[in-house]
């Protein structure tokens with residue numbers, strides 16, 4: 113596992129999932145590997161009241177009701193559609209659920225303008241077809257078809273980016289629960305086993321959720337994932353990811369908690385000013401999501417580790433913030449500059465702390481970029 117760039121959740125948490133399975137005496141729908149309560153516990157972490165011998169860490173941060181509704185949906189005969197802004201953790205939640213239910217989160221179809229029906233049904237191994245003709249052996253099942261055959265979860269990322277033909281093909285899969293293979297004379301229907309379901313994600317900033325056909329909408333339960341605006345949960349997500357990053361790179365670096373506060377505060381400030389902005393030009397192009405915040409911190413940590421003094425500094429953080437958020441020149445740079453001088457500078461004078469160094473780092477980064 114350690115020699116994978118990024119292990120899927122079922123590998124990363126394999127030991128924990130084994131343990132949960134061994135203590136799980138709750139009823140399991142279909143062939144689920146865990147009962148619904150254990151799935152929830154795996155995703156949201158354990159509490160004292162759960163009375164477990166070991167602590168299960170929280171992995172996805174958000175409302176309990178959202179996770180419960182998602183789990184209930186997967187036991188019903190409708191698919192699950194997670195909708196939300198970019199970087200709100202939709203794909204991560206989908207991965208965790210698939211890992212907990214099926215121990216397989218990698219049966220994934222990626223929705224793009226180029227996704228075809230073959231990608232969600234099946235295609236053919238051409239050289240085998242030439243040698244032996246069309247048969248079950250020369251058929252290449254899609255990840256969704258494999259999920260059907262094994263009674264597990266198939267995932268469809270960015271559903272709304274695929275064309276309507278592809279979406280229509282999904283309707284029949286979700287309602288009839290089989291795929292027919294007209295090219296074959298016999299054995300030409302692939303049926304879904306109990307436990308099969310689909311978790312799709314859709315980005316609410318892409319046009320299109322509303323354009324889904326009503327037939328497809330009816331076959332999904334929509335679960336909306338809100339942007340985390342609660343600073344405390346956001347801090348937890350950022351801390352969780354940071355620890356993971358440090359572990360993964362085996363970095364021993366001091367990340368002062370005050371700098372995490374600076375990061376959270378600066379995102380909160382920038383979001384507030386985006387909300388108050390009159391036109392698009394006065395708004396950063398970035399959605400300022402939690403994921404973006406993690407990205408800023410990651411870059412700063414790596415930079416400090418490779419080129420710094422084994423300690424994360426306010427300067428490195430500011431420079432990473434400017435570097436990742438300044439995408440449009442000159443608009444984004446102007447917004448960041450205004451932020452530094454209008455908000456950070458007075459705050460530095462008043463509160464001191466890490467803010468003066470943050471200001472200086474930000475200013476220098478802007479100077480290099482403009």
Ligand SMILES: Nc1ncnc2c1ncn2[C@@H]1O[C@H](COP(=O)(O)OP(=O)(O)OP(=O)(O)O)[C@@H](O)[C@H]1O
Pocket residue numbers: 171172173174196197198199200201202203204205313314315340349353402403406
């Ligand atoms: N609520 C959350 N709990 C835990 N981690 C989160 C949460 N929100 C975001 N993250 C982190 O942010 C990263 C990006 O999240 P993810 O890729 O799941 O977002 P997404 O909603 O699928 O975004 P997109 O619409 O751009 O695909 C994840 O790796 C995860 O670590």
Ligand SMILES: [Mg+2]
Pocket residue numbers: 202203204269313
């Ligand atoms: Mg995603």
